Amino acid sequence: MGSTSDVTVRVRQGAVAPLGTSLVGTYAGGEAWTAGAGSLEVRDPGRLDEVVGVVSTATVDDVDVVVEIARRAQAGWRARPVEERAALLTRAADDLQREHEDLAVVLTRENGTVLPNTRRELLGASGVLRTAAGWGQDLLGAGSVFEDSWGWVRVERRPLGVVACIVPWNAPVVLAAQKIGPALVAGNAVIVKPSPFAPLAVSLALRRIASLLPPGVLNVVHGDHDVGAALVANREVRKVSFTGGGPAAKVIMKSAADTLTRIHFELGGNDPAIVLDDADLERTADQISAQAFQRAGQVCYAVKRVYVPRALVTDFSEAMLDRVGSISIGHGLDPEATMGPVNNRPQLDRIRAIHSRLAETGADVRMTGRVLNPDRWDEGYYLRPAVVVDADPRDPLVQEEQFGPILPIVGYDTEEQAIEMANATEYGLGSSVWGSDHERAEAVASRIEAGLAFVNHHTALSPLGQKHVPFGGIKQSGIGWENSPSGLGEYLEFHSTLIPWPEAAR
Structure with a gap:
């Protein structure tokens, strides 16, 4: 296909892309148009001074x-x-x-x-x-x-x-x-x-x-x-x-x-993960931390709230913080980076507002992770990943989709209570249950109100799932x-x- 930075388009009039950037516009009937209502710049969210491309927008x-x-x-x-x-x-x-x-x-x-x-x-x-x-x-x-x-x-x-x-x-x-x-x-x-x-x-x-x-x-x-x-x-x-x-x-x-x-x-989704009392906490923390913070938490069916037996909240939180603490935050092209910036300013402001509100309520928010280039932190929409330990199940962070790198851990007393809390939101996209007894975990998963239920993982669909599993949500998480x-x-x-x-x- 050649380099995408020098794609040839038929320019009628209007937008011109700076050297080294991509120019895209309406593409219809086998032709590229760059005339239209105007143009917009697309900037790198990790290096805001860099224009990645120019988009020619269409008219009505x-x-x-x-x-x-x-x-x-x-x-x-x-x-x-x-x-x-x-x-x-x-x-x-x-x-x-x-x-x-x-x-x-x-x-x-x-x-x-x-x-x-x-x-x-x-x-x-x-x-x-x-x-x-x-x-x-x-x-x-x-x-x-x-x-x-x-x-x-x-x-x-x-x-x-x-x-x-x-x-x-x-x-x-x-x-x-x-x-x-x-x-x-x-x-x-x-x-x-x-x-x-x-x-x-x-x-x-x-x-x-x-x-x-x-x-x-x-x-x-x-x-x-x-x-x-x-x-x-x-x-x-x-x-x-x-x-x-x-x-x-x-x-x-x-x-x-x-x-x-x-x-x-x-x-959107607000996917619950229920950790049962027989779960392997180390393995579970490995997988949940990797999934919840990929793409800086900006995934519709990422784990967005974790329910843990109350007696295990401290142990599980420590295991999670150990894993999340190893996340390296930097530019997406940096080979050391395992988490990049959030995509846009509204996203950044939204997550910062959540942090501010949680600070006012006295919540136990642990921001962690390794910053790769602290001197360039303000050049992009960077956030450190955060874990909220023993979060209030009624808090908006738990009840609403945060869509960013912050994860609440909620304690529960009984399995029935965990299921009830998992179902007590307007969302129903994905879910997961974690435990050593697979039959028990499957039985719990079958009671969660969601389009998808994973057992002992919460990742992209396997080839088998891609071929056979309808992807979608119930309640406010989708139609179709x-x-x-x-x-x-x-x-x-x-x-x-x-x-x-x-x-x-x-």
Whole structure:
């Protein structure tokens, strides 16, 4: 793919990227546009004086043009055999896997995540596309036929049409892949709107994928809330798939109601981890600390609260602090760094406000970790990881999603109380239970109100899980599913034909 810092685009007029940065804009119908409403700079959250790229934003009128391009392209894409669509998607997956390194560097520089994690994200996105291609070949085709003495029935699955996908900044490439993979193999045309906080790597990846597909099948638009609103409101958009926060989802849902547009939401989580009294505390602390603080805690299904038997709170907290204390905070490209900065100023201010409020309440907050370059600390959105020991279960830190590098440990008296506290929030994305007796741990996990329950781990889905487990949440954590055949079904609708035998029709 060559270096992503010198990608060639067709410049109509408008934004110009400084030397050594990426320039992205609307990509539709196989062409890159850099004219539009204006432009925005994307700065490195670990080195705020460095511009990583420039984004040309779309106008509301641009959105309507892109939707029409996608609508026209979708008819031909839908007509292609599913095997051909799957083959092109597999080719795109192979290309992304082969050329992921440059994109990983761009992603690290724009969203702050350490380079090993962004590499895994790019490779994970490749795997998601490949898996989606396999679902399409397995599940789509001529449909199912049923008959009896009356006649016969054919039941088919058909694409929806134009699908809008709105992706966040924390893991934009893999989260986009989870949407576009099934949507494309199903025969839909897709328009992706990235977050302004991390638009570069995902746009470059999507443009690369789009170049392997017929023009107009995969498109990208950039902009603020007005652009997103225009995309959702367009009557030719048949479905909106959104990953992000609840407040934005509610706005989308209200707008989609005007046109009865289908929606899919993957929203926030406040994942509980229940540590049982027979758990291996050292191993459990190893895994929870690694998972809870990856991407500086900015993961929807990260462990965000830990429930521990009251008698073990001190021992477990010490084990956690030992692990968290070894986290090295620095720039994402620093090979010594194991945690980078948070992504943006609102995130930084939000977590600082949590610290200030906890200090006022007298909570036992332990900030720790190793700062790699203290003299450059103020040049980025850096925070030290923190553990709150014996946190109040009623505190907003426990009840709400913090989405940052701060983790509360809550004591409980009985297993029943732990389950009750785990379920006592409006969220229901992921969860985990930790213990030596697997049957007991599984029984507890089955009672947690969440879309996902892990036992003795709380990590990304395994290849088996990726293939078979629907990813999504209940309650305020989402509507609909990604991954697995259920994720493919989100981008299909039924069409049934009922035909009586000639003699039955008389």
